[in-house]
Amino acid sequence: MEYEEELQHEFHAEKGSFLLQLRIDLFWDHKQLIKILRLMEKCCLDMQENSSLPRNWTDGFWYFSTFVEGWSTHPNFPKTYSKKYYEKAYELIFSMSSWFFTGRYPWNIKEGFDNAVMNLERLGDRKFNRFSEEDDLPF
Template identity: 40%
Template sequence: MGPDCQNAGVDDALTVLSREFEAVEGSFLLRLRADRVWDRAAFSRLERTMRMACGQYEGRDDLPRWMAEGFYEVSHFVAEWSGHPNFPRPQPAQYYQDCLGRLRDLADWFFRGWHAYQEPHVWRDL
């Protein structure tokens, strides 16, 4: 695969990440906030694109402001909103704990420029 194809994949993922952070129709954040639904597929999409961005920007100093704001907001908002006692949680409690821990880990990785896990580290799907 040539560099143009690789860049297209990164650009596509960053577009998805931007849409997730903007809480557009179908995004995890919109479903969470407006519908009070933890959409597992939407969370996975958000988490994968955040992870891709972390890898893409690892060790770099030129973090786009929109991304920094999104990582910060997601790492705080999701825990606060879904932590409300009336928020429906049909999955086992461990699932939500793992997801919130992952969002914190990804924000930490994004802002520090490296993750805290020893390589080789496999980010398992949640």
């Protein structure tokens, strides 16, 4: 599986990983998150029909889906993006975890995942100094 090594690197919070940067540096790496979500998609597609799931993947999906939101919603965590961005990111992470554990694609249309990621990418391209009127204030 082409995604396995990279996704395990992320789930184990190894050097340079999104989780390690989030935890130690208090840095939310938008591009790295998008990459992880795409790796998670590949894993979900591979595991979708499996009646049993490997523990290394279940641990990783569970931890990622709980830690990211729990850590980054702390009042002292520096916010780089809009409130709407973080809400969409947490929703997408949760949806990926749900897909992995249930085997059910969480969107109504085939392109649902791609649309959700593109929306997050669009929101991630706009930081605080480039708010448009439809964005929520970051606080």
